[in-house]
Amino acid sequence: MPEALLASVVLIPKPGKDVQGIDNYRPISLLNTDIKILAKLMALRLGPMLSTLIHPDQVGFMPGRQAFENTRRAADLIWWARSRKVPSLFLSLDAEKAFDRAEWPFLFRLLERAGLPDSFLALTRALYANPMAQILIPGTDPTPFPIRNGTRQGCPLSPSLFAIFLEPLMRIIRADEDIRGFLVGGQQFKVSAYADDVLLSLTDPETSLPALMCRLTEYSQISGYKINIAKSMILPILVPARMLRTLTREMPLQISASELPYLGIKLTGLPDRLYEVNYAAMYATLKQDLECWDKYAISWVGRVNCIKMNVLPRLLYYFQTIPVALDPSDVRSMQRAIDNFVWAGKRHRVARATLYRPKQLGGLGLPSLFSYYYAAQLAQLVAWHEGVHAGRWVELERALMAPNLPHHWIWLAREHRPLLPTNCPAIMNTIRIWDKLAAKCDLATLPSPLTPIFRNREFPAGLRPLPFQQLWDAGLHRLCHLYQKEQFVPSIIIDQQESGTGGLFLPERQLRAFASRRHIKAASQTPLSFFESICLKGTYPKGLISTLYYKLTSLIDWKELHYIQVWERDLAEVLDSDDWLDIWEASKGVSLCTSMQEQPLKMLMRWYTTPTQLAHMSPNHPDLCWRSCGSKGTFIHMWWECPQIQKFWTNILAMLSDALGKEVPSDPWNLLLSRPLEGFTRHENKLISKISMAARRAVAETWRHQALPVMAKISAKIQDTRIMDELTAVVRHTLPQFHKVWDPWTDAGL
Secondary structure, three states: OOOOOOEEEEEOOOOOOOOOOOOHEEEEOOHHHHHHHHHHHHHHHHHHHHHHHHHEEOOOOOOOOOOOHHHHHHHHHHHHHHHHHEEHHHHHHHHOOOHHOOOHHHHHHHHHOOOHHHHHHHHHHHHHHOOOOEEEEEOOOOOEEOOOOOOOOOOOOHHHHHHHHHHHHHHHHHHOOOOOOEEEOEEEEEEEEEEOOEEEEOHHHHHHHHHHHHHHHHHHHHOOOEEOOOOOOOEEEEOHHHHHHHHHHHOEEEEEEOEEEEEOOOEEEOHHHHHHHHHHHHHHHHHHHHHHHHOOOOOOHHHHHHHHHHHHHHHHHHHHHHOOOHHHHHHHHHHHHEEEEEEEEOOOOOOOOHHHOOHHOOOOOOOOHHHHHHHHHHHHHHOOOOOOOHHHHHHHHHHOOOOOOHHHOOOOOOOOOOOOOOOOOOHHHHHHHHHHHOOOOOOOOOOOOOOOOOOOOHHHHHHOHHHHHHHHHOOEHHHOOEEEOEEEEHHHHHHOOOOOOOHHHHHHHHHHHHOOOOHHHHOOOOOOOOHHHHHHHHOOOOOOOHHHHHOOOOOOHHHOHHHHHHHHOOOOOOOHHHHHHHHHHHHHHHOOOOOHHHHHEEEEEEOOOOOOHHHHHHHOOOEEEOOOOOEOHHHHHHHOOOHHHHHHHHHHHHHHHHHHHHOOOOOHHHHHOOOOOOOHHHHHHHHHHHHHHHHHHHHOOOOOOOOOOOHHHHHHHHHHHHHHHHHHHHHOOOOOHHHHHHHHHHOOOO
């Protein structure tokens, strides 16, 4: 165990810093794999308990909690402070080496007080029993030294332990009446945290700030947690300059008059500057990166992957954490920059609707910025529907919209909505997006089964919910709750109530009259859309943004895709959806190599320029086949009908038939688009798909030549494909599957 507890520390120089300074290196700890596996198992065991141990104000590394909860909450509170003219401070605390300063006796005592099992405590103590570290420096022998405090960097259990370590401080701040936060709807909003990034929202600064500093000092003395005052920063809202000078004279905190960096974005003192301050710099950085990458020889598919892996995560984080409306012209400009990068500044050969469509539905999967932004905002609308596990930002926005409930109000038709008591920018932006997309994107029917019964202008009696309180408490909230197998639910509820519920007679009659209207009864029994089903569950599922994005980019029916219509016209056969799904699946999984992935996509989307297209663009260019057969050089002629290409495919089919020991039919859907053949096994169809793909790659490399590729060229392409598949199988430990596909080919000596 002692050797397993030894960590190797690698020093990474900080960008733009003097490498001669010791402080200008960032230490990265490399832990023993066995220890990390044990710690991961412990973290998984502890995870389900964290929501009961840690207050919702802490969202860092907590299951089901995300960074946007704190940034949206902070933006709401800044708006509230300005709209109510409340002098306030937003204080971002900089913890000095936060994870490294946790005192172990204090931490273990907290774990005991949390009621964790003795076996778990024993394992935790074992992980921290005389751990050692050594710094790896080239050319020197590392010398181990003991570690005496802090949670271990790189340990899967560390984030959970630190959250438990910080929780007492959060509780002290919440409980201290001298530290005054925002009181909205009877709830206090003082402190929020993402791991060690703590943001305090304080009113009455003259009282709150000194009291806070006193509590921080006391906590530091017993726990080891220490604030770096010089790096902590204040964003004042409507605080008189004289008061601010007095406060900072006693506590040397940094003051930012307009912006406060927090969780990778900048909170602004003026809500209407939130978009400008954050997005302008981010767009400029992304465009600069695209210009830099454009100089490199990156394949078409590789460029799409660059956008997915590097550009999209940065944009998506802003879409989630900054609750503002986007400037459409800026988004279109950014999308054009992305599109131009993907096409390397050349002519766009695929329609945008196809380009942004998911790969599994016949598109290329290039991110559509508007769709991702809408998906991110709709995901937060889903979070409005959460029940007991709702985030603190949801509680705040419910208080701002009271007496209306946001997760009820949005389902009302516009003419039946009660007036909102707030114009909070984040709330209004979410509502605008919902109203824009609800019907356009088939997210809901009108009226929706989720339409609320109460506080609905179409049901005037329900504008005063008190007479209906018993029905509300019994779960009667929405139109979909009115009927159960054709039985009127309010009557069932009343029948199940004990005697003394005579006061429900009139409310039941009023509800029955409302529910008997034809459109209300029809709406109550309408099947839920996919989005309505998600909202009604009242949870925020994993992968929600991806699910919503998939739906938003799949609205066009597959039959409307242009290349499908052209393929079916050229080959005089209409395929059903299952056939196209098979083709899309085959084109998506042909190889791990991007240059090999490109060919099926280019073929599917009819990438290759033909003589007829060139003649259309330039009248002086002949439209005849390059292979001198005298026919018009259409796409289907160049790939299938030309006598020379027919001989080419005959040779390929002969080799496949020899390898598989049975005749492979001449089917353009199979040889050009890899539609599986009936009567052949899955592995046989895979081999046919890979051989035909290699053959098409060889043809594409001699595309505008009169002669087709020689057999040596084709064999080289097939060998490249086989080697790439073998290397992939070695890495993925799937050699048996590789041999099932390729052994017939190699056994035939081809």
